[in-house]
Structure formats: C-alpha cells, structure tokens
Amino acid sequence: MPLQIYNSYTRQKEIFESVTPGHVGMYVCGPTVSGESHLGHARPYITFDVVYRFLQHKKYKVRYVRNITDAGHFEEEGREAEDKVSKKAQLEKLEPMELVQKYTNLFHWAMKQFNCIEPSIEPTATGHIVEQIGMIEDIIAKGYAYEVNGSVYFDVKKYAASHDYGKLSGRVIDELLDSSNRDSVTRELDGQNEKRDAADFALWKAAPPEHIMRWKSPWGEGFPGWHIECSAMATKYLGATFDIHGGGMDLLFPHHESEIAQSTICNHAAPVKYWIHNNMITINGRKMGKSYNNVIKLTELFSGDHPLLQQAFHPMTVRFFILQSHYRSTLDFSNDALLASEKALKRLWEAYEILQKLTIENEGEINQELDEKLNNWLQEFEMFMDDDFSSPKVIANMFEMAPVINSFKDGIIPVNSIRSATLALMQERFKTFLEEIFGLTATDSGNNEKMKPVMELLLELRKEAKAKKDFATSDRIRNQLNAIGIIIKDEKDGNTSWGLA
C-alpha cells in the first residue's frame, strides 16, 4: 500500500509521489527564537520528526530543512517600530544576536530532549538576507511588487487576477481585497497608507532609526518581511518545486498563502506538492498561545513548575501524548491526560522490553488463531502509517498485543504456541515502529551499570529473607526502596524485577 498524505491544498488524501524518485524535499517552518518554546511548539516538531523518520523508513533520501527565524517578525506590518527580536533585546539589555543565540540553544536542547532528529539543513533568516533581496528584486522585475518609501509590498490584487490566491487557506479573495468588508479589522497602520490594497503584504520594510536589526538593500536600510524568508530558503535548498511543506494550521494564512504567491511568481511554478498542517494543542479548549496567556513552556513541563501541573513530565511522555492523537486533530492538554499517557507509555514500554527478551527454543503446537491475529496487528502498523501517518492506531494495536506479551512472560500462554517467525517479526516491528519511527526511548534513567549490582545484592538478600519467612526483613527492603522510588515486582517464575516508579 502506498503512502497517502492529506494535502491541505487540495483538502483530500493523495497518494504520495515524490518529485524526484527516491528523494524527498521537506520544509518545515521553524521557531522564531525571540522567546522560549512552549508545549504548542512541540507538536509540529514531533509530528514532522515522525514524518521524516517514516519517509526514511520508506527508503527515501530526505532533505529536511527547518529554518530558524532570527530576524524577527512584525507585530503587524508597520505597526511596531521594531521587530520582536530587537524589542525584547532592549528590555532584557541583551544584544539581539545574544538573545537569538540563547533561545536557539534552548530550542535545540528541547529538541534533543524529545529525541527529534536534527534537520539536514537549519538555515537562519539573517544568513539569507542576500537571497531574500534577490527574490524581492525578481518579484519587482516581474511586476508583482512595488516600492514605497523604502518598503516593498507584494501586489496581491494583480497576483490574484491570474492566480488562485486564497486557495490554500480557503480565503475569498474579493473579501480580502475589499477592505470596507472587514468591519472587525479596522487597521490604522502607518504601512497601510503606503499599500495599494489592504491585502498587500510586505516583502521588505524600511527600518526606522531606532531599529537595531537592519540591512542595506536597493531600497535603503531595512529588514525582510516575514513570508519571504521561507520562500527564499526553501527555493535555495529544495528547488522551485519540492515535495512537502509542513507547519501549524495557524500558519495557513497569511504566511503560507503568501509563500505560495512569492515563489510562484519567482519560479513560475507552484512551490509545494503536498502541504501538511498539524492542528493546535488546546488547554481547557483554548489554543495555547501568548495572546491567551495560557502557555506552558517546555522547561516548565519538564520540571513540573507550573500551576496547572501536579508533577514534572518526562519528554518521552509528552512525545507519546502527542503521538496518541492524530496530527490533524486538536489535542486537549491537561495534567490528567498527561498522567494517563505517562502510565500508558510505561506499560507499553515494559511489554516491549519483555518482548525483546522472549525466545522460542522449539515450536510447540501452534495456536493458529492467535498467531494469525498477531500477524494481522503487525501488518497494520505499516498500513496505518501509510494512511496519513495514523500513529494512534499503531499504538492501539501495540496495546492489543501487550497482554499477549505479558501472558507469554507469565506462562499463561506458552511462547512456543506461536511461530518463531511471528515472534521475530513482533520483535522487529516493535523496535522499528517504537524506536525508529516514533522515536521513543527508555525513560528509566536510574537503570545504569553501577546501580545494577547494588540492586542485585538487595534482591538477593530479600530473597533469602523470604525463604526464611522473615517477612519483616523482606518487606523492609521493599518498602525502603519504594520510598525512594524503586518498585519491586515479584514475578510468577520466582524472579524479582525492579524499576523506577
């Protein structure tokens, strides 16, 4: 079964065929490094990390480009005298690039916590001013942009006359162009008078004197508009038309719509074959965002230091929580929901570790029904992921198998009642999907080399005490360990295992 992807541009699932056979070019809108990343930001990066991993699993050579926006966006075209990055830099008395460095480092740290693979190229906006200026000059030369007082605007009306502006975001172009229609959006902006039409967007903005981040351009000193950076960098590294462009749904308009317009004019081709957009993370039914004042930063999530959190959550718990819902659904955050994910992941991971240790010496009488059921579940892993990356269904199948695996271990079902080929396939599929595609890792950090012999000694002592029916001693060991967060489990075969709570 071929990979199918829901394309936001056509609003339907399409069979994935890459522009260049065997290769995939993927661009994902990266962070604006003017502040700390929050839980909402984690979703696209984890979602597209899984997309990246799955494409590689499908044997594609993938060039994954994810930008760092370090030039700053505008609060509103022209409304703020300064862009976000430089404004905050002054408040915090930091050099703009110092601030950029700080949050870039923090972002990279968070990505590492989530076990996200680094992109192939991580270009910065400030490193590509030349390319952006070149692209703007090209758009002007082709007659789709105009300069006013040192700023350059894209002529949406002209573009819309011959192109489908608004298709991606489902916007009605006449409404966008007719500013009298926008009664709720009365924009009294300085840039507004310069524009020929309210729908036009900035490609380049003249920098007022106090603006720190500024570059020389054919139109005077200024800084690039927000949308041009992605067009310039995507074109440079992925070509005129590339396979996948990803990002959050909130970027559909105006960002991605504008990107399509800019690139289409410059390259005479639609820039992207498949647009993929992840849905938002909500908190009490509201989108998580600065304007709603309901942000949980990643550092707060990992430390538990937030009024909405009862405890710290491991990055893998968060990753699992995100993978348990489909990327195009909204995902509602709560402490309880995360707690449930934490327990679920623990259970699944324990079953996975048990699975990897199972062996079959000699096949016994084969339980055909069970053997077949297991094979079906395993086969569906790939099918579900092929169907627009349906990770929740794969996870559900894994949970179907967890009781079977546990029963093998406890001897409730003999392991050799399934074919050894089936067991081998289970071990391989679980490893591939859980570790390589979902990018999950063990969370049991206390299980290190020094700890093992110590625990073995303690468990040996406890076993001896139990043999002598000295339950006071055996319970003392168990309870003391329990108190410091180590759980002892007596198993059916008389062995004892342990793990962190």
Place this chain on the structure above:
RNA sequence: GGUCCUGUGGCCGAGUGGCUAGGCAGAGCUCUGCAAAAGCUCGUACAGCGGUUCGAAUCCGCUCGGGACCUCCA
C-alpha cells in the same frame, strides 16, 4: 461579520454506513505470605431533532454548544 473545523462513555482519545478501537480512572475475580505488577471479566457513548437507507457515531438538513483563521502565532 466572513471562511472553515468540531461536539464520542468519569477523563483523554480512534473511528473508512453493518463487526469490542485503545489508554487512564472505577468494580469484581485469579495469582501472591502480604503488596505491587500481571492476567481475566464488567459497566455507562456517540449534543438534540428530522431525513436518506434494509441498516448511521459515520451521509444530508436544521437547532444548540465548543474552537480555529481572517492580526504576531506551531
């Protein structure tokens, strides 16, 4: 105001017209020196009202509720 999405059991969440999603929490049982873990079993669902259909959570219409975008935004 415009465009679009959505409403599933205590909670989170899959659901392609007909067959138990799954997880967490809860109840009972088995195993266990006791516990934990594990296994087995159980319960309450498809916002409301109409329509299409042999049959609808799934398609259509209306009503009510929630949300997103239209402005920086993952």
